[in-house]
Each structure stands twice: as C-alpha cells, then as structure tokens.
Amino acid sequence: MTELLANGLSQIRRALHQIPELALQEFQTHDFLLNEVRQFNQELLTIHEIPDLPTGLLVRVAGSAPKRTIGYRADIDALPVEEETGLEFKSQYKHTMHACGHDLHMTVALGILNHFAEHQPVDNIVFFFQPAEESENGGKLAYEQGVFTDEWHLDEIYALHDTPDYAAGNLACRPGVLFAGTTEVDIKLIGKSGHAGFPHEANDMVVAASNLVVQLQTIVSRNVDPTEGGVFTIGQLQAGHIRNVIAGEAELHGTVRGFSQEMIMLIRKRIDEVCKGIELAFDCQVEVEMRQGGYLPVVNNPATTDRFINFMQQNYPDTFQISKPAMTGEDFGYLLSKIPGTMFWLGVGDTSQLHSSTFNPDEKALEPAVQKITAFLEYRMKEEN
Known part of the structure; x- marks a missing residue:
C-alpha cells in the first residue's frame, strides 16, 4: 500500500461519511471519488464516466498479461436516516447518513485500486463505483445500459458488505445463497x-x-x-x-x-x-x-467462491469464517445473476446495527480489508484454471 492511502484510509472514509447522498443523487460523492482516483499513478488507469448513469464511475487497471478482466464493485449511496452518532465528522446533511457503511466500501475499493495503480496486476481489473444500491437498483441499471461490454466486459466480479456481527477486519463468506x-x-x-x-x-x-x-x-x-x-x-x-x-x-x-x-x-x-x-x-x-427490480437473491458462484474461501482459510484462518445466509437485501444479486462472482462480509466491530442512526463502524477494519482482498486478487490472477 502506498503512503498516500496507508496514512489516509480513515481520513478518506471520514470525508465520504460527511457527504452522504441518496440513490442517483451522488454527485458530490462521484466528484470526490474522481478527484481521489486522479491523484493516483495514471499510467495503468482508464477512467470512464457513464452518461446515462452520471453518478457512476468505472476505473480500469491494465494488466501486464491479461487472461481475464476481474470486476470489483463498491456501492456509493446513503440512506434517508438522521445521524445520531455525535461524531465530529458526522453527516453534513439532514436526514441523510451512510448508515449502511458504504463510506467504508468506497474507501476499501480506493485502497485496492491505489495498490494496483502502483503494482501492475496480471489481469485487467475494473472498479465499479456503483450508485443506487439502497434503492433504484443501480447495478441492474448499469448492466441494462450495456456498461459492461467491449473493453469493460467482466469475466468475474467481487464485492463486500460490512457487518457489525464480526470483529473489525475479519471476513466471512459462504457458498450458494448469501443474501x-x-x-x-x-x-x-x-x-x-x-x-x-x-x-x-x-x-x-x-x-x-x-x-x-x-x-x-x-x-x-x-x-x-x-x-x-x-x-x-x-x-x-x-x-x-x-x-x-x-x-x-x-x-x-x-x-x-x-x-x-x-x-x-x-x-x-x-x-x-x-x-x-x-x-x-x-x-x-x-x-x-x-x-423486485434488481434485488434478486445474492447467490455466490461456486467456482469463484470456493477459490475465495480456500484462499482465506489457508492464509487468514483466524480472521475468516463461513457465514450463515441472511435476509439482507442487495442489488449485487442482479449482477451475480449475469456475471460469475462472490460477495462476502467485512466485519466492522460490535457497533449499532446496519441502517441505524448510531451505526459507527470501526475504522480498524479498513487496512486489513484492503490487504486481504488485494492478496486474494493477486493470488487469483496468478492461479491457473
């Protein structure tokens, strides 16, 4: 991890936490993300904005010898919740809050992206900063608009969702139905x-x-x-x-x-x-x-998920576990119905429940998440099918 993000993951998360925006209204969030990405080494990067989904953002990292293109998705919208955390960096907007932790999701994605901007991956990696997960099914909108075609075609895709049910920085996953x-x-x-x-x-x-x-x-x-x-x-x-x-x-x-x-x-x-x-x-x-829109069951692909679970069990046995299915809803289910991939949990410590006005995830989860996911992606790109 470069010094830019090694010292700044918490600061980035806190900046994003202060500017929560509802589905399809994430213009300030989009501009913040775009500004951060433009500060990275641009040699390997291609930035693509989506005219018909203007708050969405795609960033492609060119691989050195690509056999596939791997997708990584981070959702960017917030919820209509009045924040009651009392944090110094609490939401600047009334009745709008990152009560589902999407500020963490974006920060982790930026950390992974920054790593691969400095250390060229073997395969191509496309980072999708997706609007409208909480409502309006932004993943379905993007797919139906043909966003993932031609050089933006994805062979597989990954994403996380934070949870207070596991210790900060721990990961959890399961084969089959997750949500x-x-x-x-x-x-x-x-x-x-x-x-x-x-x-x-x-x-x-x-x-x-x-x-x-x-x-x-x-x-x-x-x-x-x-x-x-x-x-x-x-x-x-x-x-x-x-x-x-x-x-x-x-x-x-x-x-x-x-x-x-x-x-x-x-x-x-x-x-x-x-x-x-x-x-x-x-x-x-x-x-x-x-x-129903794009909120299909989140069904993890057998091949990508077995690979992910095996890697985590072998390399991080003390901080990884098999989870139970949850009645949580997620529009990543639609993307998984079209693209093989895996969603997994990121533990953020014992805080208030998701979608609550006092949800305050532990920032100690950020660096382990970036390191573990980066390590998995590097392993996956070197692995021969």
Whole structure:
C-alpha cells in the first residue's frame, strides 16, 4: 500500500461519511471519488464516466498479461436516516447518513485500486463505483445500459458488505445463497366511506384491511417449506382520518424476502390470490403492486467462491469464517445473476446495527480489508484454471 492511502484510509472514509447522498443523487460523492482516483499513478488507469448513469464511475487497471478482466464493485449511496452518532465528522446533511457503511466500501475499493495503480496486476481489473444500491437498483441499471461490454466486459466480479456481527477486519463468506432477494409490496383497498352510525351504507376498508393482514401472515407459515427461508412483513397500514367516519380506503406497504427466486415468486403468487379473495369477501377493489427490480437473491458462484474461501482459510484462518445466509437485501444479486462472482462480509466491530442512526463502524477494519482482498486478487490472477 502506498503512503498516500496507508496514512489516509480513515481520513478518506471520514470525508465520504460527511457527504452522504441518496440513490442517483451522488454527485458530490462521484466528484470526490474522481478527484481521489486522479491523484493516483495514471499510467495503468482508464477512467470512464457513464452518461446515462452520471453518478457512476468505472476505473480500469491494465494488466501486464491479461487472461481475464476481474470486476470489483463498491456501492456509493446513503440512506434517508438522521445521524445520531455525535461524531465530529458526522453527516453534513439532514436526514441523510451512510448508515449502511458504504463510506467504508468506497474507501476499501480506493485502497485496492491505489495498490494496483502502483503494482501492475496480471489481469485487467475494473472498479465499479456503483450508485443506487439502497434503492433504484443501480447495478441492474448499469448492466441494462450495456456498461459492461467491449473493453469493460467482466469475466468475474467481487464485492463486500460490512457487518457489525464480526470483529473489525475479519471476513466471512459462504457458498450458494448469501443474501435474500427482496420485493416491495404495495396494496390499496378501495371501498366506500360513510357515517360511523350507518355502517350498512358504507364499505369499511379498516375491517377489510384487518382481515387481509391476518390472511397475508399465513402465507409464509402455511405455504413455505419450514426448512427454507421466506419472510413477508407488512410494515405500514394506513386507513381513515377521523374516528366517526368509516374509512373507504386503506393502504398496506410491506416487503417479501426469500433465499430463492422460486420462493419469492411463490409468495407473490399467494399474495395475489389472497387479495382476490378479499375482493370477493368484502365486495371491494384491491390493487396490488409488487416491485423486485434488481434485488434478486445474492447467490455466490461456486467456482469463484470456493477459490475465495480456500484462499482465506489457508492464509487468514483466524480472521475468516463461513457465514450463515441472511435476509439482507442487495442489488449485487442482479449482477451475480449475469456475471460469475462472490460477495462476502467485512466485519466492522460490535457497533449499532446496519441502517441505524448510531451505526459507527470501526475504522480498524479498513487496512486489513484492503490487504486481504488485494492478496486474494493477486493470488487469483496468478492461479491457473
């Protein structure tokens, strides 16, 4: 690692932490990253900005004898969370925070990129600083725009996600499914409002919605194999405006999560069927909208993941472990459905949970992450298939 980043990983992370931006609005973050990359040795680098995805950034490091092009992705957006860490370098923006640790993700990627800018890799490496992971599925947008074609084609791809469940600097991974796929669910019930004293002249959507919630909660418990993973949560229910008026409309908002696409589609099918039953039972109209976008299950490729796990177990046995699958959602699942690759966890110490207003990852994770991932990529490029 060069002196530029050896002494500056924490400073870079803190600078990024202060300028969190929401999905597809990461213009200041993009400019910061571009400025950092332009300070690196440019001899091996090609920088590519994406016209149709203007906050995204690609940087290619030319290999000395390339047999493949390896991708490394770092997500760059933040969350609509009001920060409550009390840090000196806390977010400068109200109700926006790097509460998922993407500031660390970017910093680690810059550290790896800086190393290979100074020490030419054998294979080509493309670093993808991706906007819109938390929403708007930026990975899917980039792929569908043809970003990864021609000289930007990727033969395999890697990415990390930080977690407070492991000690700072430790890594964890698993073959197969790492994270669940997710689907957003919005349901609107339309009946007829009326006077509370004349219920027979109205069509009460509070009652209909209450019945719907109860029936929806049986989908996983009575349709999903107990040995498999599936979740359906209704997080919001809104109906009515005043106590003495029967509500003519109600809205439900929730999320479906599953470890396989087949499981997600089963749950979605049952949601549609239950809603049609409510329509008949309560003589109302039920509108259902479900959106998955690029948030497919994160399924690690067998070959790339076995290689990654074997390397980590042999070289860092005390700071690597096999993880369990998690109901976390990640749009890297879409890229893994198109490009062979592996996602893994980076431990950031016992802090608040991801997406919380007090999430404060331990910066001691930064240097070990850069060193271990760099070592793996160097090994992978020297390995003969």
